[in-house]
Amino acid sequence: MSWRNGQRKPRGNDRGRGDPRPSWRSLKELFASDDRRPRRGVRYNPRHRLTLVGGTLALCSVALVGRAFDVQVLNNDFYVRQGDARALREIPIPTSRGMITDRNGEPLAVSTPVESVWANPQELLKHVDRIPELAKLLGVPADYLTRKLGQRADKEFMYLKRRISPAEAQRVLDHEIPGVFSQREFRRFYPQGEALAHVLGFTNIDDRGQEGLELAFDDWLRGTPGSKRVIRDGQGRIIENVDLLKPAQPGHDLTLTIDRRIQYLAFRELRRALLEHDASSGSAVVLDVDTGEVLAMANLPSYNPNDLEGGRQDARRNRAVTDVVEPGSTMKPITIAAALASGKVTPDTIVDTSPGYMRNGPYTINDFRNYGALTVTGVITHSSNVGAAKLALKLSDDYYYKFVRQFGYGSKPGSGFPGESTGVLKSPDQWYGTDKATMAYGYGLSVTPLQVAVAYAALANGGKLIAPTFVKGQRNEAEDIIEPELAHEVLAMMQTVTERGGTATGAAILGYHVAGKTGTARKFSPQGGYSDQYVALFAGVVPVENPRFSMVVVVNEPDASAGHGYGGGAVAAPVFKNVMAGALRLMDVPPDDIETWLAAQADAQAKRIRANGGKPVADAPVLPVTVADATGAADPGLPDPVTVGGAR
Amino acid sequence: MSGRLLLTVLVLANVVTALGVVHARHRHRVLFVEVSRLEKARDELNIAFGQLQLEQATWAESNRIDQVARDRLGMKFPEGAEIVVIRP
Numbered sequence: 035m036s037w038r039n040g041q042r043k044p045r046g047n048d049r050g051r052g053d054p055r056p057s058w059r060s061l062k063e064l065f066a067s068d069d070r071r072p073r074r075g076v077r078y079n080p081r082h083r084l085t086l087v088g089g090t091l092a093l094c095s096v097a098l099v100g101r102a103f104d105v106q107v108l109n110n111d112f113y114v115r116q117g118d119a120r121a122l123r124e125i126p127i128p129t130s131r132g133m134i135t136d137r138n139g140e141p142l143a144v145s146t147p148v149e150s151v152w153a154n155p156q157e158l159l160k161h162v163d164r165i166p167e168l169a170k171l172l173g174v175p176a177d178y179l180t181r182k183l184g185q186r187a188d189k190e191f192m193y194l195k196r197r198i199s200p201a202e203a204q205r206v207l208d209h210e211i212p213g214v215f216s217q218r219e220f221r222r223f224y225p226q227g228e229a230l231a232h233v234l235g236f237t238n239i240d241d242r243g244q245e246g247l248e249l250a251f252d253d254w255l256r257g258t259p260g261s262k263r264v265i266r267d268g269q270g271r272i273i274e275n276v277d278l279l280k281p282a283q284p285g286h287d288l289t290l291t292i293d294r295r296i297q298y299l300a301f302r303e304l305r306r307a308l309l310e311h312d313a314s315s316g317s318a319v320v321l322d323v324d325t326g327e328v329l330a331m332a333n334l335p336s337y338n339p340n341d342l343e344g345g346r347q348d349a350r351r352n353r354a355v356t357d358v359v360e361p362g363s364t365m366k367p368i369t370i371a372a373a374l375a376s377g378k379v380t381p382d383t384i385v386d387t388s389p390g391y392m393r394n395g396p397y398t399i400n401d402f403r404n405y406g407a408l409t410v411t412g413v414i415t416h417s418s419n420v421g422a423a424k425l426a427l428k429l430s431d432d433y434y435y436k437f438v439r440q441f442g443y444g445s446k447p448g449s450g451f452p453g454e455s456t457g458v459l460k461s462p463d464q465w466y467g468t469d470k471a472t473m474a475y476g477y478g479l480s481v482t483p484l485q486v487a488v489a490y491a492a493l494a495n496g497g498k499l500i501a502p503t504f505v506k507g508q509r510n511e512a513e514d515i516i517e518p519e520l521a522h523e524v525l526a527m528m529q530t531v532t533e534r535g536g537t538a539t540g541a542a543i544l545g546y547h548v549a550g551k552t553g554t555a556r557k558f559s560p561q562g563g564y565s566d567q568y569v570a571l572f573a574g575v576v577p578v579e580n581p582r583f584s585m586v587v588v589v590n591e592p593d594a595s596a597g598h599g600y601g602g603g604a605v606a607a608p609v610f611k612n613v614m615a616g617a618l619r620l621m622d623v624p625p626d627d628i629e630t631w632l633a634a635q636a637d638a639q640a641k642r643i644r645a646n647g648g649k650p651v652a653d654a655p656v657l658p659v660t661v662a663d664a665t666g667a668a669d670p671g672l673p674d675p676v677t678v679g680g681a682r
Numbered sequence: 683m684s685g686r687l688l689l690t691v692l693v694l695a696n697v698v699t700a701l702g703v704v705h706a707r708h709r710h711r712v713l714f715v716e717v718s719r720l721e722k723a724r725d726e727l728n729i730a731f732g733q734l735q736l737e738q739a740t741w742a743e744s745n746r747i748d749q750v751a752r753d754r755l756g757m758k759f760p761e762g763a764e765i766v767v768i769r770p
Contacts, residue, residue, distance in 0.1 A: 133732070144736045147729050225739035262718075278714065298744035544765075631767050638764075 121265050124279060129257035130220045131241055132285030134234060134248075136294040137327075137506050143234055143248070145220040145241070145285075149203030150196040155186045157213030164211045168194075171206045196239065197221050222248075226294065228336035229301040232352035233292060233328075233451075233504070236339045246352060247290070247504060249452050257285035289506040291327035296320055299616040301332040303609045304587070308334050311570075311592035311605050317354035318609060319487040320617065321584045323575060326491065326500030326510055328449065329583070329617070331355075331484075355451050358458065358480035359588055362553030362602070363417045364573045365476030367493060370410060371524045372437040373425040375516055381410050381523060387420040395468035399423050399475070415530040417537050417552065419475040426474030431462035434470060440515040441489040441499065443481050448501035448510065457481040476553060487586040490573045493528075494549070494581035497521040525549045529578050532607075541574055541607035543615050544634055545625035549581075550574025550610065552602030557591065567591045572606035576614050579626040583617055585610055 105113060134143035151172070158165070165183070169176040172195050186192045194214070195206075203216045222237050224230070235246020243252035260282030300318040308316050320330040335349040351357065373379045390404030399419050405412065413421030426434060439445070444459025458480040460469065472478040481489075484502060492499035496518035501510035528549035532542045538552045552572050559565030573586045587606040594600035618625075625631060751757040 130729075130732075133735075140742075141735045141739045144732050144739070146733050146736060223736050225736060225743060227743070227745075229744070276711065276714070278717075295744065298748075302745075302748070545767075628767065631765075635765075635767055 124261050124263050127260040127282040129259050129282040129284045132255040132287045134288045136292045140294045144223050147218050148197045148221045149200050149216045150219050151194045151203050151206050151216045153192050153194050154190050154213040155183045155192050161212050168211050224339040228338050229298050231336050231339045232333045233331050255285045258283040291506050293329045295620050296617045297330040300330040300613045303612045304332050307609045313589045314591040316589040317483045319354045319483050319586045321487045321491045323491045323494045323581045323584050326502045328502050328504050354483040356453050356455050359569045360477050360555040361481050362476040362555035364551045364553035364571050366422045367524050369422050369426050369474045378428050383410050385421045387418045392420045394471045411527045414527045415536050422474040423471040426470050435462045447484050447488050455482050483586045483588045486573050487584050491584035493521050494575035538603040538607040541611045545631040546576050547578035547627050548576045549578045554601040568600045570602045570605035572602045572610045577626040582623050
């Protein structure tokens, strides 16, 4: 603005004073040559000429002033932008991804900063002599690095090494090679490693969730990077922080319902079972009966989420949620609940299963052996296929279909986990003549391990089905599907399975009543029909009085030739027992079956007395047991180790 | 007369507020630098905390605890018969 006034002023003064002499004289000198040259017909009038010249200059000034006004006041944004672009910079403020913890606050996924070393090839290539030194620091061959740099010679940015520890990056930077810089990034670490890999999933190199809960809750976990405005000098150094445009929003933390300890137990026991039975894969799911919370979900084979290089793709699937199996005999409690709910039978109704097989269209339904006449409870205790089929045949197609569907079979469990499978439950109009009878004992429909766990949790929860959840504090609406009395009745029947004479005594836990059901399903062969590979299942709830946990174990293709059997009772039930025994202890669940415990203790005491030559042994220890006692327990030379636990 | 007084007052007020703007702007920058520094310190502490948590979680990894308890400390899980039920 100021120079415009300055321009105008001298001109105004000249005119205002009315004394144009000095400039007139100089102009006269300027035009002197014209004066000397005689011109015919043109009358020379200095005043006119002065007006003309003065007017032209004035117009030029007005044009300049107008343009200046236009540029500086009316349309100034272009130059403001250009000026700012040379000095002001908006730079992003990096932020970290939220932490994932288990239900007790133990970290399961943590983001820590790492450094990515990058280079400006244009600048670095001016110092070719230092490339071998840099290559050595990065641990790559010098000619490889030279070639890479050559390919990007016209670029200004190139990653040299991404995601290395800050200390390592500092070692590279300490050499002060021109054109080599480092920037901060965040990397995800999973302290639990492969035990929890499927549930958590993983993130890609840009910190975006790719699988599992990392993907499902990506928006919640991901922070929004902020931005600030700074002034930079010609070399690109930040001189001053000017303004905070947008504060960085760190990602939110996520507390899961998973219990790290139960998860580890489930993973360990499942792995042990897989090794022992030479099985190909397996899943285990533990649910909290009251809330539908997923306490543990383990799958094998697994992978290391901290090192995703290589590894089998199919090991990354969360089989407990995505893979379907035929539920086999674990379906029977639902069939029997349907029969009882219809009012057509009571637990004591006699079902004749002899001769141990039954024609069903072109197929034959076989029992393990001929059980003869069984009560409805006996059908579950002995896992009679014939009995279950006969019970289902008493029910109408539509009624049976709706009843099974209520338990969540054939629909997504709704846990929010990405890629949940619905399983397969055909509606009655797609049934063939034999389908209802085969469904009664768990063939002709498929379910995921999670669906079975949810269904069993509903039986244990007085007939209230709750959709499973992975997020602590989120509780899904309970849905009444069967009468509480009926649920208790079925549970009491399932309790006989793990007691003397049942098919899964391996699942019995000392001090607790366990209700469960084994299942053994033949797998489809790729050629069609059923192969001689099996799926061993066990599904159960514990303790029967006031149930706390519902757990499902699925072991795929156990090798029967290993001599340990292939059925659910032999393969899957011990996993259930070991995990649940640990979980009951960890969660301080009071025993509901003290009598058996006391009896077992009396037995052990009697045995010890016998071993001691009939002399009585010191009775139960006096509380508190000192540390010395506890350490002595490990020494085989000392008397019987005694641990205090159980009832309080 | 009052017009001139008003003008003087306004000019003075203008100068004062202009100085005020300069001062506020300066304060803003100083405080912004300060808050940036503190935020950076906070972030560093958070990061250090995260790393410590990670380290703790790595040491407390169930598999490792299990092995140390069994192998180095010679601990084992009590058998059913070794557990004594105490009745009040």
